[in-house]
Amino acid sequence: MSLIWLSNQTRIRRRVQECKLAMFGIFAAVCISNVQAQDSASTSAQIEQGEAVFEYWCATCHSAGPGMPGTQALQAKYSGNIPAVITQRSDLTPELIAFYVRNGISVMPFFRKTEITDSDLDALTRYIVNSASSSAN
Numbered sequence: 001m002s003l004i005w006l007s008n009q010t011r012i013r014r015r016v017q018e019c020k021l022a023m024f025g026i027f028a029a030v031c032i033s034n035v036q037a038q039d040s041a042s043t044s045a046q047i048e049q050g051e052a053v054f055e056y057w058c059a060t061c062h063s064a065g066p067g068m069p070g071t072q073a074l075q076a077k078y079s080g081n082i083p084a085v086i087t088q089r090s091d092l093t094p095e096l097i098a099f100y101v102r103n104g105i106s107v108m109p110f111f112r113k114t115e116i117t118d119s120d121l122d123a124l125t126r127y128i129v130n131s132a133s134s135s136a137n
C-alpha cells in the first residue's frame with residue numbers, strides 16, 4: 001500500500017461524504033416544498049372538515065337564532081357590540097378559539113383530544129376564522 005493510494009482513498013471518501021450531504025440537502029428541500037404545496041392545497045378540504053367538526057360539536061350552542069346557550073351568553077357578555085355568533089366574529093384568532101375549546105368556559109365544556117383531535121381542532125379554527133372573514137360586512 002503506497003502513501004499516495006492511501007491519501008487518494010481518503011480524498012475519495014471525503015468526496016462521497018460531501019456528495020451524500022448535498023443529496024440530502026436537495027432531498028430535504030424537495031420535501032419541504034412538497035409540504036408547503038400540500039399545506040395551501042389542503043386548505044379548502046380543511047375548512048370543510050372544520051365545518052363538519054363545528055356542526056357536530058359547537059352548532060348546538062353557537063348557531064344563530066334563539067335558544068342557543070353560547071350565542072345567548074355571548075350576546076349578554078358583549079352587549080351586542082360584536083356579533084354573538086362566533087362564526088361571524090372577526091376578532092377571534094385560532095389560538096384563542098383553541099384555548100376555549102381545550103379549556104371550556106362557564107357552561108361550555110372542554111373538549112378532549114379523543115373527541116376533537118389536534119388536526120380537527122386546526123381545521124375547526126380555520127373554518128371559524130375563515131367564515132368570519134368571508135361574512136365580514
Ligand code: HEC
Nearest residue numbers: 057058061069070073074077097100101105106107108109
Ligand atoms: C354547551 C354549549 C356549548 C358548546 C357545545 C360549545 N360552547 Fe362555546 N361557549 C358556550 C358559552 C355559554 C360561552 C360563553 C361563556 C361565557 O363567557 O359566559 C362560550 C364561549 C365560547 C368562546 C369564547 C368567546 C368569547 O369571546 O368569550 C369560544 C371561542 C367558543 N365558545 C367556541 C366554541 C367552539 C369552537 C365549540 C365547539 C368545539 C364550542 N364553543 C362549543 C357554550 C358552548
